[in-house]
Amino acid sequence: MAPKGSSKAPKASTSKALPPKPSTVAPKRKRRSQEEEDAQNAFAAADSLGLGPEALAFGSDGEDEDDGEILDEDDEDDAVEEPFPELDFGESEDGSFDGEDGDDDDDSEDESLGEVDPDEEAALLAEIEAEDAEEDDGSDLDELIRRHTTKPDEGETPGTSWEEDPTLPNDYMKRSRTVTSKITGQEKTEWDQEIDAGYGSDSSTEETTNRIGNVPAYFYDDLPHIGYDIDGKKVMRPATGDELDKFLEGIEDADGGWTTVKDKLHQQNVALTEEELDLIHRLAKGENPDAAYDPYTPTIEYFSSKVLPTPLVGRPEPKSRFLPSKWEHKKVMKIVRAIRTGRIVPRRPGASSSSAEKPPFYGLWSQSDVASAPHPMHMPAPKLALPSHNESYNPPEEYLWTKDEKDEFNEREKEDKKGQVIPIKHSSLRQVAAYPEFVQERFERCLDLYLAPRMLRRRPKLDIKDPSELIPKLPSPQDLRPFPTTASVEYPHPNGVRTRCVSIDPTGMWVVTGAEDGEVRLWECAVGRCAMKWKCGDGPIYGVEWCPDKERSLFAVASSSKVHIIAPLPLLSEIDAARTSQFALAGFTSASTDDAGNAKKHTQPAEVAWRKPKGDAEREEGRLVEIDVPGTLKQIVWHKRGDYFSTVSAPAGNRSVLIHQLTKHQTQAPFTKQKGEVQRVSFHPSRPHFFVATQRQIRMYDLLKQELVKTLNPGLKWISSLDVHPLGDNLIVGSYDRRLVWHDLDLSSTPYKTLRYHSRALRQVAFSPVYPLFLSTSDDGSIHIFHSTVYSDLLTNPLIVPLKVLKGHEIKDSLGVLDAKWHPREPWVVSVGADGMGRLWCT
Amino acid sequence: MSLTEEQPIPSTSAATEAPAGGEERQLAIRLTTKDSAYSIPSTKFLVPANWRRFHLSELINKVLENSSPIPFDFLINSSLLRSSLGAYCAQTGTSEEVTLEIEYLPSTLPPQLESTLPSEDWVSDVSLAIRGAVLTSSYAGTLSLHSSALPAPSNITFSGHDQSALSACYVPHPLGAEGKQWVASGGMDRLGRVWEYSTPSISLTNPTTELPVPTTLYTLNLHTAPISSVRSRTLPLTSTPTASPHLLTAGWDGIVGVWDLTPGVNEGEPQEDGSERKKKRRKQAPGTMKLTLPLFCSQTPVSVLRGHTGKVSRALFDRTDADKAYSAGWDHTVRSWDLSVASETNVKTSDKVLLSLAQMASPNLLATGSTDRLVSFWDFRESAQNISLTMPGHTGPVSTVAAHPTSPLLLASGSYDATVRIWDARSPKQALFVLPLPPKEGSEGKGQEKILAVDWDGERLVAGGEGARIVAWKVSGAQAEVPMVE
Incomplete structure (x- = not known):
């Protein structure tokens, strides 16, 4: 066995990148040239920061980290294989390497380094010491590095120990000589003994002659050689002895052959060295395999309470050390604010803590029978199905199963049987056996409750998926034509005098309007020309109404406390004029005869007087009759036949509603006592019924039987207008509180529908006499047109469709459209408003 | 700016009055009358869109070779032409691609x-x-x-x-x-x-x-x-x-x-x-x-x-x-x-x-x-x-x-x-x-x-x-x- 140091020396010289070795730390520093100034500075900085020894060690070989890794792997191999190549091939290998040119270069480099050594080393060391002033620490570091990088057996070789460092150069010098190179003619240093590269040197060159690598050795079992060397030559199988030789070898060995192992690669027996045996022993004992390792070395306190003259870390003090925390402040202020607003009630200082107030013990079951208030997220368990007759202990006979049914049930799979039991009849409950599935079912129920996710389904009050579904399906207005859409003709009143009322004659050719200046004007319907006018007092005219009888062309005008019966005589043919005036004036003669004969069948109210107009001129222009009535007139309405008409006047007590008969010039006050102020009256279109609307109620009277038939409660605050459907079964009511109410007289006394479309008070409502239309006028200046189909079928409710909003009237003094009437033949509307304009709305 | 097709029309005063810009739109018209005294051959004309009653009238007089021009009125789809042809097309939404059927009749001068x-x-x-x-x-x-x-x-x-x-x-x-x-x-x-x-x-x-x-x-x-x-x-x-x-x-x-x-x-x-x-x-x-x-x-x-x-x-x-x-x-x-x-x-x-x-x-x-x-x-x-x-x-x-x-x-x-x-x-x-x-x-x-x-x-x-x-x-x-x- 050759000495280890000598065998390793040539390897170190050949290796290009020397890994750091403890003994070469100082020379390494020296070898740093000028171009590596930056790296050196970084190194120095790392030193000055007091980085740990590991950091230093890694920093030094940072550039060839990969090599380091390979090294580690090789180290393990070395532990076992290092000795063997030295045995046989050490010399030859060394020689081969020596002859290479590269060796010369390296040597010369080393040599040049060696020349500058003494000066530079001293200068560098001085510089570093001046900068760092931590010589002691540096030595500590070096020792640390050494301890962690030396191989266990190196500690024994005195030549490489740190303590002998000063002698190292001398030793080197002894082993070297200076010769003149034969090639260059320069002087060069020659080493008579190779320098040991040490443990950390590149072990890849450590010789294994057989270079077959990791190939299993039995591949070569049948061959005369066992592999190939580095030159590709066969390595022949060494001769092996037979069993006797083995036995003899075992005897020859001191320890009986136990320390010999077989090297499969080289097919040789190798005896373990003492160190290797020691290593194996240590591993077997579970100790640190490194014999030199001392687990009890004193620790070096790098980071301690001791203030060092130079800081280990040069970071400036963070601000958080001396600035109050903003977030803590916020948190505290949040609590402070909560305390101020009372959200947190702090415990009073000195008061006992709340835990102390709690009773030390509480009854675990004391509340168990009291139903606790349901938790907001409480989810009741789903209910089990109640037992049926099947599960009864004594089911009726018809519930018992036949044998076939039982067999069929028993043949089923367990899953299909779930929840079903075979009904068994017991004579008494006492005989019922224990239910075998009880525990299993309870367990499954618990599993269901525990594992199956449950969701609290809150049932909404209105389950509306699509709000548009709530809107009733109405036909399109386009399908419901004709209805009025545009203002076609205007009837402008002079000075824009407020016009209160309007009426169209039964033939549809003339329009009459009553204005607040006391004038009644007659207009040609389709042209809009004022044909005639009459002055009826000075006060406003609240009502004007054509007699519905087509044969007689006359109308009644309600001026303050007088009813005027007027016929446009000049516009009538002679026969019509004669008939009309005869009809209107006939009552005078009959009344006079009554007076003369003292046989007055009817006593009319004292305040009412029927008179002829005074002058002939007035008679010429068509004034036929004047009637004095108590109070201020508000409304005139004709009976369908055109003989009776009714008036409403305001402060007249029980005389507020009067019914006049034109042919006989008679007036009666049908109500002796009036409940509330009458707003409107209306005749029923076909039956002898009479509607009286007070502020909140509508009463329907039978005129023949003289009795109250019905009271309607439309739910309005102040009724303004009223109209009866031409068929007589429905009624619409408009109110000053912006609502329109549809009453079905066959239904209850409450409204069928309440429509609230207008933004201001309603003034007039009216049904079209020929078309299924009705209108409502309002102070918001608009007229609303509705379609209304009334079915003869009693089961079908009337159909009401809003069709059109007619806008055009201006709002004046917060009054809008004051009156509107339907044309008797066409789907037209004539309206008058506070702006003094009458309008004809056509299709 | 003269008329095309097989009816070459000598340049009339009306034609010269038309703006000389070549980019002017042209409309195809066909002129008919119920009055046999003034009938002209049924031909398709291409006329500028800014022509008015007067120009069309001139055109017919040219075709008829009247010595004294007779004023004509022109009816398109039973309404009188009171503006230029292009304005009529724009007003009624008539496509300018189709041939306009124009009926002409002797004009009544304004009272x-x-x-x-x-x-x-x-x-x-x-x-x-x-x-x-x-x-x-x-x-x-x-x-x-x-x-x-x-x-x-x-x-x-x-x-x-x-x-x-x-x-x-x-x-x-x-x-x-x-x-x-x-x-x-x-x-x-x-x-x-x-x-x-x-x-x-x-x-x-x-x-x-x-x-x-x-x-x-x-x-x-x-x-x-x-x-x-x-x-x-x-x-x-x-x-x-x-x-x-x-x-x-x-x-x-x-x-x-x-x-x-x-x-x-x-x-x-x-x-x-x-x-x-x-x-x-x-x-x-x-x-x-x-x-x-x-x-x-x-x-x-x-x-x-x-x-x-x-x-x-x-x-x-x-x-x-x-x-x-x-x-x-x-x-x-x-x-x-x-x-x-x-x-x-x-x-x-x-x-x-x-x-x-x-x-x-x-x-x-x-x-x-x-x-x-x-x-x-x-x-x-x-x-x-x-x-x-x-x-x-x-x-x-x-x-x-x-x-x-x-x-x-x-x-x-x-x-x-x-x-x-x-x-x-x-x-x-x-x-x-x-x-x-x-x-x-x-x-x-x-x-x-x-x-x-x-x-x-x-x-x-x-x-x-x-x-x-x-x-x-x-x-x-x-x-x-x-x-x-x-």
Whole structure:
């Protein structure tokens, strides 16, 4: 066995990148040239920061980290294989390497380094010491590095120990000589003994002659050689002895052959060295395999309470050390604010803590029978199905199963049987056996409750998926034509005098309007020309109404406390004029005869007087009759036949509603006592019924039987207008509180529908006499047109469709459209408003 | 920038007017006409997109090699071209790739406001049947005749109606007497009147001729309600002795009276020649007797046409067929009558309240105006549908329509929206011209001035109404077209 140091020396010289070795730390520093100034500075900085020894060690070989890794792997191999190549091939290998040119270069480099050594080393060391002033620490570091990088057996070789460092150069010098190179003619240093590269040197060159690598050795079992060397030559199988030789070898060995192992690669027996045996022993004992390792070395306190003259870390003090925390402040202020607003009630200082107030013990079951208030997220368990007759202990006979049914049930799979039991009849409950599935079912129920996710389904009050579904399906207005859409003709009143009322004659050719200046004007319907006018007092005219009888062309005008019966005589043919005036004036003669004969069948109210107009001129222009009535007139309405008409006047007590008969010039006050102020009256279109609307109620009277038939409660605050459907079964009511109410007289006394479309008070409502239309006028200046189909079928409710909003009237003094009437033949509307304009709305 | 394809067109002035930029878009058009006098070979043209009516018109004149250019109007998809072709395509979304089918017709030049005549009151009817004279009836109850041929005030006033006169027309003189002219009128007083006045012989030597005083010849006493329409047969252009003075009166009471005013026929006091006749006749009111002069005698109708259930707004004779008459009324119907047997031959209904009626120059085609703001054409051939064409555009009820005397497709309509519109039946979506009434001096646009009467004789168009004035336009460009023969 050759000495280890000598065998390793040539390897170190050949290796290009020397890994750091403890003994070469100082020379390494020296070898740093000028171009590596930056790296050196970084190194120095790392030193000055007091980085740990590991950091230093890694920093030094940072550039060839990969090599380091390979090294580690090789180290393990070395532990076992290092000795063997030295045995046989050490010399030859060394020689081969020596002859290479590269060796010369390296040597010369080393040599040049060696020349500058003494000066530079001293200068560098001085510089570093001046900068760092931590010589002691540096030595500590070096020792640390050494301890962690030396191989266990190196500690024994005195030549490489740190303590002998000063002698190292001398030793080197002894082993070297200076010769003149034969090639260059320069002087060069020659080493008579190779320098040991040490443990950390590149072990890849450590010789294994057989270079077959990791190939299993039995591949070569049948061959005369066992592999190939580095030159590709066969390595022949060494001769092996037979069993006797083995036995003899075992005897020859001191320890009986136990320390010999077989090297499969080289097919040789190798005896373990003492160190290797020691290593194996240590591993077997579970100790640190490194014999030199001392687990009890004193620790070096790098980071301690001791203030060092130079800081280990040069970071400036963070601000958080001396600035109050903003977030803590916020948190505290949040609590402070909560305390101020009372959200947190702090415990009073000195008061006992709340835990102390709690009773030390509480009854675990004391509340168990009291139903606790349901938790907001409480989810009741789903209910089990109640037992049926099947599960009864004594089911009726018809519930018992036949044998076939039982067999069929028993043949089923367990899953299909779930929840079903075979009904068994017991004579008494006492005989019922224990239910075998009880525990299993309870367990499954618990599993269901525990594992199956449950969701609290809150049932909404209105389950509306699509709000548009709530809107009733109405036909399109386009399908419901004709209805009025545009203002076609205007009837402008002079000075824009407020016009209160309007009426169209039964033939549809003339329009009459009553204005607040006391004038009644007659207009040609389709042209809009004022044909005639009459002055009826000075006060406003609240009502004007054509007699519905087509044969007689006359109308009644309600001026303050007088009813005027007027016929446009000049516009009538002679026969019509004669008939009309005869009809209107006939009552005078009959009344006079009554007076003369003292046989007055009817006593009319004292305040009412029927008179002829005074002058002939007035008679010429068509004034036929004047009637004095108590109070201020508000409304005139004709009976369908055109003989009776009714008036409403305001402060007249029980005389507020009067019914006049034109042919006989008679007036009666049908109500002796009036409940509330009458707003409107209306005749029923076909039956002898009479509607009286007070502020909140509508009463329907039978005129023949003289009795109250019905009271309607439309739910309005102040009724303004009223109209009866031409068929007589429905009624619409408009109110000053912006609502329109549809009453079905066959239904209850409450409204069928309440429509609230207008933004201001309603003034007039009216049904079209020929078309299924009705209108409502309002102070918001608009007229609303509705379609209304009334079915003869009693089961079908009337159909009401809003069709059109007619806008055009201006709002004046917060009054809008004051009156509107339907044309008797066409789907037209004539309206008058506070702006003094009458309008004809056509299709 | 000239036209391509096999129709090489010499460079016209229109073509030179087009911008010289070669990048201008080109449109393919095909020009057609229904007027054989102006037809050109059916060829596809490529014209610049910025061409307007004028350019196309020039093009046709070039093709026709007309010495004097005739203006044309162009219809694309039955609407008039009023902008450039490219603008039309952009507006209607028509692809510029397809060939535009353009129909052209001789243009009617825009009417020009001619004069304004004052009237006593609202004008209810106007007639231009005699050239150079305007006969109007007014709501004041008077008729007036404006004529430049008349001496100084150039105005004859017929006063005699108690109330508003609602209609007036000329009646052909039965004897063809020179210098005499008959006029019929009706009004609110339910009495028709036939007037005679002498047309003064224009003598330059005696300019101070006194105005002729019209006299009432007959009273027509039939209607129990105001007379809404009085119409006679179309006046012959030259007064021939054979012209029969027939008259149609229509009233609010829904009856149409047919009158023969030939002297000696149905004349005089009650003629007891039938119970029906007797029923129809009405005694005269004492008031009327008082007011009118006893010079005239009342007339009885030849026949009475009953059928309408509402006011009859207009009744008129057929232009060609002597035994045919038409009437329209508020009962939504247009009826045709056979006068020889006094019976209804055809009824066509609608949903409109018809305010006026006119017969187009082509037979069997009637035009009405209604309250729903539409002008409608009615084809009176038996199998045809009720309303063949509606022309929307007016914003108020169409109170009056007047057909062009010769052109079968031109129509003027007056409405409550204070405009007169001239329509071509080929362009129903859009009126040819919209003539707003000139602003009335003194009044600051106080509402709309309703037009109640329109008439035109092909050259002049007059309209009157609420404004108590008669506005006349000169429709000079209207070509005297050959009436279409069936």
